[in-house]
Amino acid sequence: MEEREFEECIRQMQAGNKEGLKRVYQAYAGLIYSVIYDMTGQKEDAQDLASEFFIRLWERADTYHFGKKHRGWMLTIARNMTIDFLRKRKRELLVETMEDGQNTEDVASQAVGNLSFQEAMDLLKPGEQEVLDMKILGQMTFQEIAEVLKKPLGTVSWLYRQGIGKLRRHHKEEQEVQG
Amino acid sequence: MKEFSEKELEDQYKNWKMMDVPPMWDEIEKNLAPKENRVPVSVVKRKRFPVRRMAAAAAILCVLLLGPAWYQIRKGLSVKSESGSVDESVSSDGSWEEAEAGCAPEEILDMAESSEAGASEEAVSEEAVNKAEKAEGVPAPVFQAKIQVKEVQVLEQEVQVTAWIMEPGDGPFKEEEEIVMLYEGEEYQEADFSGVLHVRLQIEEKNLKLLEILP
Numbered sequence: 001m002e003e004r005e006f007e008e009c010i011r012q013m014q015a016g017n018k019e020g021l022k023r024v025y026q027a028y029a030g031l032i033y034s035v036i037y038d039m040t041g042q043k044e045d046a047q048d049l050a051s052e053f054f055i056r057l058w059e060r061a062d063t064y065h066f067g068k069k070h071r072g073w074m075l076t077i078a079r080n081m082t083i084d085f086l087r088k089r090k091r092e093l094l095v096e097t098m099e100d101g102q103n104t105e106d107v108a109s110q111a112v113g114n115l116s117f118q119e120a121m122d123l124l125k126p127g128e129q130e131v132l133d134m135k136i137l138g139q140m141t142f143q144e145i146a147e148v149l150k151k152p153l154g155t156v157s158w159l160y161r162q163g164i165g166k167l168r169r170h171h172k173e174e175q176e177v178q179g
Numbered sequence: 180m181k182e183f184s185e186k187e188l189e190d191q192y193k194n195w196k197m198m199d200v201p202p203m204w205d206e207i208e209k210n211l212a213p214k215e216n217r218v219p220v221s222v223v224k225r226k227r228f229p230v231r232r233m234a235a236a237a238a239i240l241c242v243l244l245l246g247p248a249w250y251q252i253r254k255g256l257s258v259k260s261e262s263g264s265v266d267e268s269v270s271s272d273g274s275w276e277e278a279e280a281g282c283a284p285e286e287i288l289d290m291a292e293s294s295e296a297g298a299s300e301e302a303v304s305e306e307a308v309n310k311a312e313k314a315e316g317v318p319a320p321v322f323q324a325k326i327q328v329k330e331v332q333v334l335e336q337e338v339q340v341t342a343w344i345m346e347p348g349d350g351p352f353k354e355e356e357e358i359v360m361l362y363e364g365e366e367y368q369e370a371d372f373s374g375v376l377h378v379r380l381q382i383e384e385k386n387l388k389l390l391e392i393l394p
Contacts, residue, residue: 025207030197033200034196051210055210120195133196167188
């Protein structure tokens with residue numbers, strides 16, 4: 001979604017028109033859900049938080065400063081909400097585990113009928129998934145991602161390359177098994 | 180063997196991820212407050228009396244008033260009883276074992292109970308003294324004001340309320356000043372924070388506490 005289109009949605013929301021929020025939801029539900037899920041590692045929590053995020057977006061539409069980069073703004077809110085949630089639930093331990101690159105039980109148990117997806121996700125570290133989500137689902141530039149994640153541009157680019165490299169290797173191995 | 184391009188891998192990744200996103204719109208739409216009245220409306224349940232504190236105070240009062248009287252009655256009855264040996268042993272300055280030696284099993288139980296009651300009475304008295312000592316100190320300033328709630332954030336055991344002062348009342352704040360208060364009421368989940376509220380506030384150390392939402 002372009003900046004102008006997003007601002008139009010915000011204006012609709014400010015006028016009390018839910019259509020504006022629906023358009024934003026359709027464009028960004030996947031990105032917001034995925035980023036939150038990368039952080040929590042729990043499907044139910046990610047779904048609740050993503051829903052809460054869009055409700056908050058509706059409530060805070062009046063406070064949006066036009067001319068901002070909306071993706072960065074939204075992702076900052078979503079990430080802060082998730083950090084706040086994790087802090088409240090005292091899940092620092094879980095976050096540490098995730099940062100160490102270990103996938104959670106929930107990831108392992110998901111997508112029973114989609115083993116390929118599960119295997120590919122198992123290969124990716126949460127940091128890599130986060131960058132891939134923002135780059136691929138959010139269509140963000142590395143610069144924008146670096147600003148949201150407060151990480152150096154080089155690190156973001158490296159995480160992306162790592163993630164894409166792992167996906168490529170996974171496909172290769174899959175083809176070898178099938179072939 | 181086919182080599183995937185970066186674009187193909189990105190598309191594949193996107194498809195995978197989007198398949199995993201649950202539908203949320205219906206739930207979101209249900210919870211959207213109309214723009215004219217965005218503060219959630221809940222059942223009005225004013226917090227007037229702290230029920231637990233009142234119950235605890237009543238219990239302390241009962242023990243203080245009835246405890247000695249009950250003890251006196253017990254003592255009087257045992258003096259009048261036919262088993263003189265028990266009275267002697269209790270009233271003498273001998274030990275508990277000495278008294279116990281002359282008692283029937285039921286009476287030993289009674290004595291043990293009265294002893295426990297005595298101990299709790301002592302504990303209660305100490306608590307009452309502490310309370311009294313605390314009360315003698317400089318009381319934290321309490322005042323009333325009218326506020327418009329901006330944001331309500333539910334924390335672990337309390338609610339953090341951000342609000343604007345509409346009418347400062349007898350408090351130290353200015354009109355339209357933004358304040359942050361802690362609301363520790365037991366029924367905070369059902370408290371109604373919508374509209375302009377008439378409240379009782381207290382400045383305690385560094386915290387501003389919302390004591391009560393007045394009708």
